[in-house]
Amino acid sequence: MRSLVIEDELQIGAYVGRLLGQLNGIVDTVATLADAEQALANFQYDLAIVDRMLPDGDALDLVKALTRLEKRPAIIMLTAKDGKEDIIDGLNSGADDYLSKPFEPQEFIARVRAMLRRPRLLAPATLSFGNVELNMGTNVASVADGMVLLRRREALILQALLIRRDRVVTRHDLIEAIYGFDDEIESNTLDAQVSRLRKKLNELGGNVEIRSMRGIGYILRMAQLR
Structure with a gap:
């Protein structure tokens, strides 16, 4: 499994990367939409963890673009924007799940594992x-x-x-x-x-x-x- 973490707060990005490392895959971390687009042009990802407000814009448009990929990754939005309308916007844009900051690491891992059990991401054990x-x-x-x-x-x-x-x-x-x-x-x-x-x-x-x-x-x- 290869995951992409899109998070401009470096400490949070590194922390999320360490949590995902427990799943025995490769984790790439970027801090801007431009770097995310570059990564997506070069690699195929199974999972994307997406912060919403990034230095170069709102990640909602990127989430919409991800959902149009032929082999799209599972998408979890991880953001401080936790209002009802924000969550609705995120899910309507194509995110599979929405988790607010601050978050509990056990809940984050549980949500990732639940996402990876969905049929389109299942691989032979x-x-x-x-x-x-x-x-x-x-x-x-x-x-x-x-x-x-x-x-x-x-x-x-x-x-x-x-x-x-x-x-x-x-x-x-x-x-x-x-x-x-x-x-x-x-x-x-x-x-x-x-x-x-x-x-x-x-x-x-x-x-x-x-x-x-x-x-x-x-x-x-x-x-x-x-």
Whole structure:
């Protein structure tokens, strides 16, 4: 899951990002409508948390635009504008839920989880290939007769490879799948993470292999019998 937080109060934006991080996805945070539009032009989001009054305008028009997307994100407005008319305007513009500031973190997470249970956002709880199965809710991989708890980014790499098994996943696509755009990425970080994931699968007797395609990316396929 990839989420976009549109919030001009930096501390609140960071706090909301940390809360969403509990759901094992990628979180991007922006502070203006212009930056939000740039992010939406480059990434597909499953969830958008939208403050209403931003430095460059009212976010209602952005919410309306989001609802017209072919693959629109779920939208939760998180704002200090909590009057009855404000809530009606937000919901009529296409927001799926409306939460006023200040908010309780437990209620926020509960509303997000409820949103993600809606049919249009439901994804398979597990992905599998060969004798490898990934539980995307817990980041636990079952391999042959063993189990291993993967680091968050290892799980995201495995998820991307499982979804496109037997097809090359470019380095660019993998980086987009596992990093937010504010994350600092060293040149060899992805290779190191793939290497650790490969080692864990091999040690548990996985019958699939992650093969490097030099200069291009990686491919997950059934291991060759020896």
